[in-house]
Amino acid sequence: MSSYGRFAEVYDALMTDIPYDDYISWVAKYAPSKEYKKLLDIGCGTGKMATEFTKLGYEVSGLDLSEEMLTIAAERFMIEGVNVPLFCMSMDELEGFENLDIVTIPIDSINYLSNQEEVQETLSRVYQSLRSGGQLFFDVHSLYKMDEIFMDSPFTFDDGEITYLWITEAGEAPHSVHHDMVFYIQQENRLFERFEEYHYQRTFDIQTYIDMLQQAGFSEIAVTADYLEEAPTEKSERIFLRAVK
Template structure:
């Protein structure tokens, strides 16, 4: 089963701890709408952040590899009466976007691109899609989270409607993790339906991302951590990177 295939149905309920409003604030702080209108959400998933950015005033488009995620996103946009174009596309094959003011790859989406050359290609294609002065915003799991926190599994969750058991193991690459999750979702007849998901993520040292971005041609790169303006520390969990073309 492809990553996120059935997970799309329960994804939003399991992402309630993500402070999406802080992500919007991060973008608005450095790319105010008055000067930056066209925004592409790469790895938009079920469209939660894309819709929030649309409501904030950006002209948003979204791309995601998973058509299941996009189906959920499309229903969300229709319910909100939002006109947000959505495209099924792998981020390392990004094409058809030009003169963007802002591109984002949010909520560790780029960590699902596990081939190093594909990560570099993704950054190159984003660079080509931005206007001069346009900005890329993205976040990744830290080395500490990948190498230490994730490997303390199993993790469990149970809210009476959704239950999961989440096992992890070191991946084939340095700073990579294999995720195996078993979900039990309540159905209308009072029974639980089980499905399993296998995900694989990989991250790199923040300095490596900066090196790639500079080599590609980004003029300035800024690195912070954990929804703050502070530089990453040894036990930071999420690294935020902003690059200006």
């Protein structure tokens, strides 16, 4: 499973288009904090969503495999004055949590698991960590995004301070992608520092995710797409799944 390294330093600056508020509203609609208190944010990254969940009254813990991401999250929590315990752990090795009301795995984090066995193990461990009636919320890249949109690289970005070149290649496994990224970050002396990062992601068709959720023990599985309360289409880019224990 790949994780974020130095990319964590510029993640927030490059992800301003992510509609975090819509994601949070989705969770709060089906699991309001008055009834669902204990929330574990898996793949919490820099802590933006965890911070907002806390402000809504949830008791939040954050988990991520990237120490760099967790360092930035801890700084954010200190500035915001919120208490969010953090854990460095791979999601398919989840342990030590019980009677959770909500688990979130946002922003295609589960796609960083490299095979179906790791996804199944993650879902099973999440199920064991939830209380009866607890809910899991997560999203994944669609087949269309993996097989079509990601294959239109190279992608570039330049705002004068951050420049990147992002090249993708299809992976050996079906619906998988290798991401090779080169960053140039302007320093205080106005020179640019260069670093590289490599990520690998894989997704599965919707029915496979449903089957894995059912195998883990979940019921009442709902599937929507692209931050909308609508059914997925052939060109949906992001699939949202909600399941109840």
